[in-house]
Amino acid sequence: MDITAFLRDNNLASPLFVLSTIFLLLLIFKQAKLVSSKNLPPGPPKLPIIGNLHQVGDRPHVSFAKLAQKFGPLISLQFGKQIVVVASSPEAAMGILKTQDRLLSSRIVPTAFQQASLIPHSLIWSECNPTWKSLRTLCRAELFSTKALEAHSRLRQEKLGNLLDFLRCKQGQVIDAEDVVFTTLFNTLSSIIFGKDLLDFKDEHGTQDELKESLRTIIKYGGRVKDLGSFFPMLERFDLHGIRKGTMKEFNKAFAYWEDIIEERRVLVTSSTWSSEQAQSFLDRMLENGFSNNQINQMVMVRFSSLSYF
Incomplete structure (x- = not known):
């Protein structure tokens, strides 16, 4: 030719x-x-x-x-x-x-977590600034200190007892071990953070599956490797794969499960009769420090996201 x-x-x-x-x-x-x-x-x-x-x-x-x-x-x-x-x-x-x-x-922030309303309040993805340092200090004092771990030991024993009671009731029946373990761990964290259980072993309304699926989807989006926007910066703003949009949708679904609890406790904490001795949970401490809903949601998601692998 x-x-x-x-x-x-x-x-x-x-x-x-x-x-x-x-x-x-x-x-x-x-x-x-x-x-x-x-x-x-x-x-x-x-x-x-x-x-x-x-x-x-x-x-x-x-x-x-x-x-x-x-x-x-x-x-x-x-x-x-x-x-x-x-x-x-x-x-x-x-x-x-x-x-x-x-x-x-x-570290580079994955596309899924590049949410303008959430990044500044994230303990994982935000910059090392005064806000981040205050978040870390609060977590260290209220969640990870020896005193905090000892205080939570009774709660962990209580949740383990609830698990054993449920298993005794189901003796001789087929159960989904994954869901039972997920519920136990989730309620342990939710009791530490919110002072109450968010899930029920019976799960008559399917809440557990919906919440667990939202958490898993968020992690799935966060682990997406083949994202053109991350590899070619000129395409990043277009969100070609819908990762940011999809992640925010799942975030909002998860946040809806505890929004009423936050507002209820906020009314109590900001009232004139409130004293620090009345604090019952990590949420109360965050509200005492003037945390916004976005900050609280980010802190909660960091704790709950690890359960999505169950």
Whole structure:
């Protein structure tokens, strides 16, 4: 085939097309050179523009584990313009999370959690500013201190007793162990945070399944690897996959379960007759410190999201 005639017949020999092609190739080569020049761990070969996106399936942790078997416990991948280093062994993870934690503590906020109304109040995703420090101080004093853990021991024993009582009532019957454990753990946290249970073992209205599904969907959105907006910044604002919109929808569903409790306690805490000795839960402490609903919702979601894996 005559290449010159082919280009002319398909209008591929125009100056604009030639210049555009040259520019695109230069951009690709420049990016590839920039990536290769970095002192990065080994990793699989990369394709132009998309990098290693084609090698990550619907279960990224499985894909990363397979790649680690071939390239080692510390590998580098390229997703669009984003460079990702994956640690797949306890030793590599300890080097990142403990040995070099100060150098590597900054983090990229996943698309799902880039919510303008929520990020400033998040203990996980917000910047290390005075607000974040006050959140951390409150959590450390009210949730993780030795005194707090000892105070909650009676509550944990009570929830365990409720679980055993339910199992005795169901003796000889088939039960869903996953749902029973989820309810026990969820009620333990909700009692610490709100001072009351939010779920019932019988779950006659299907509340448990709805709430658990919302939590799982939020985590699923947060773990989405194949998001064009994250890998190509120029597309980020368009939310092409509907991740931010979908996550916010699930957030609102979950928040609705405890909105009435927050407002009820807010009325009591802000009344003239309130004293700090009357505080019964972590919610009361947050309200005493003037936390908004957005701040409270974020703090609650951090605690509850871990249960979505049950």
